[in-house]
Amino acid sequence: MEQEKFYAQQPTIPLGLRQQLLKAPKIVNKQKKERSFWLLTACFFLLLNLGLYIQFEKQQEEATLASYDYLTPSYLYP
Amino acid sequence: MNTNTSTPIFEEIVSAYDAKVYKLCWYLLKNRSDAQDCTQDIFIAIFQALPNFKQESSLNTWVYRISTNKCYEYLRRKKRKKRFGIHVQIDHFFSQTIASQQQNPEESALAAEKSLYFWKAVDKLPLQQQIAYTLYNVEDMSYQEIAEALQTSLSAVESLLFRARRKLAEALAEWDNK
Numbered sequence: 001m002e003q004e005k006f007y008a009q010q011p012t013i014p015l016g017l018r019q020q021l022l023k024a025p026k027i028v029n030k031q032k033k034e035r036s037f038w039l040l041t042a043c044f045f046l047l048l049n050l051g052l053y054i055q056f057e058k059q060q061e062e063a064t065l066a067s068y069d070y071l072t073p074s075y076l077y078p
Numbered sequence: 079m080n081t082n083t084s085t086p087i088f089e090e091i092v093s094a095y096d097a098k099v100y101k102l103c104w105y106l107l108k109n110r111s112d113a114q115d116c117t118q119d120i121f122i123a124i125f126q127a128l129p130n131f132k133q134e135s136s137l138n139t140w141v142y143r144i145s146t147n148k149c150y151e152y153l154r155r156k157k158r159k160k161r162f163g164i165h166v167q168i169d170h171f172f173s174q175t176i177a178s179q180q181q182n183p184e185e186s187a188l189a190a191e192k193s194l195y196f197w198k199a200v201d202k203l204p205l206q207q208q209i210a211y212t213l214y215n216v217e218d219m220s221y222q223e224i225a226e227a228l229q230t231s232l233s234a235v236e237s238l239l240f241r242a243r244r245k246l247a248e249a250l251a252e253w254d255n256k
Contacts, residue, residue, distance in 0.1 A: 003246050007215040011104045011171060013097050014114060021092045022127040023117060058118050 088125050091141065098217065100146050105216045106149045106208065107156065108168045108197060120148045126165075135226060142217070142227035146209050153205050172197045192253055199249035207242040210235055 099120055103113040123144050131140060170194060200208060206228070213219045213227060225235045 002250060003196075003243065004215060006193060007105070009171070009174070011101055011113075013100055014110070017114070017117065018092060018096050019101060020114075021096055021121045022089060024092075024118070024122045025088065028125055060117055 088121075088128060091124060091137070092121060095141050100214055102110055102142075102145055102212065103149060103152075105212050107152055108172055108201070110169055112152060112156070116148055116152045119152075120145050123148060139223060139226040140214070142219070142223070143229065146213070146227050149209060150205055151174070153208065157205075168194065168201075190223075192250075195253050196246065196250060203242055203245060207238045207245075211242040211246075212240040214239055228244055 096117070100113060100117045103116040103120070104110070107113050107116060124141065127144060131137075135143075174190060174193065200211070203211065210224055210228060213224045214221075219227070221232055221235050221239075222240075225232045228235065
């Protein structure tokens with residue numbers, strides 16, 4: 001069949017292709033390390049945000065209570 | 079299977095399949111750098127999937143299944159690029175596939191144009207047809223092996239190949255009538 005003639009030529013395999021392919025385990029390990037680094041970084045910032053939020057809420061609460069104390073001195077001296 | 083035990087097996091797979099996989103990528107993507115990148119990605123995927131290989135299918139089928147899936151991804155990306163106007167060049171090699179067989183320079187130039195026309199027609203085929211057709215012609219795979227690699231039925235492969243051959247024959251006839 002005419003169409004098959006087009007597949008008759010063989011492409012030249014690039015030099016060093018096998019060496020490049022054998023690096024796959026190293027690439028996978030590197031990818032794993034990178035992924036865990038970014039995951040840890042994301043977790044750190046998430047926890048930092050959560051901590052700051054809790055701290056802010058606590059400060060707000062304390063400030064509210066302080067303002068109550070200030071506005072209602074009779075509360076301190078029944 | 080951990081990384082240390084799968085590395086020697088992986089090395090054997092690389093030495094047995096590197097040229098075959100590269101050839102498949104080359105004929106599907108028609109570009110040297112894309113073929114090289116795709117081959118690298120395929121072997122990374124093979125290494126990652128190696129611990130899960132349960133030997134339910136043959137190693138050959140398993141390697142080609144991963145390869146066709148990755149090539150499918152690359153071909154889809156290529157089509158998307160084309161839609162955005164980024165044209166990936168067809169390598170010079172593909173215009174020479176039948177031109178080198180000609181003696182006369184005029185005939186050689188015409189054959190080069192015909193080759194390019196043929197490969198552009200292959201590029202226009204639906205992706206499944208392209209992959210099935212390439213597996214059949216490049217890897218000399220049987221219909222059954224292609225069906226296993228593409229995870230489809232035998233009759234679907236027959237139909238894919240029939241449609242691909244018909245479209246390419248039409249394209250070549252169109253060229254001859256020009």
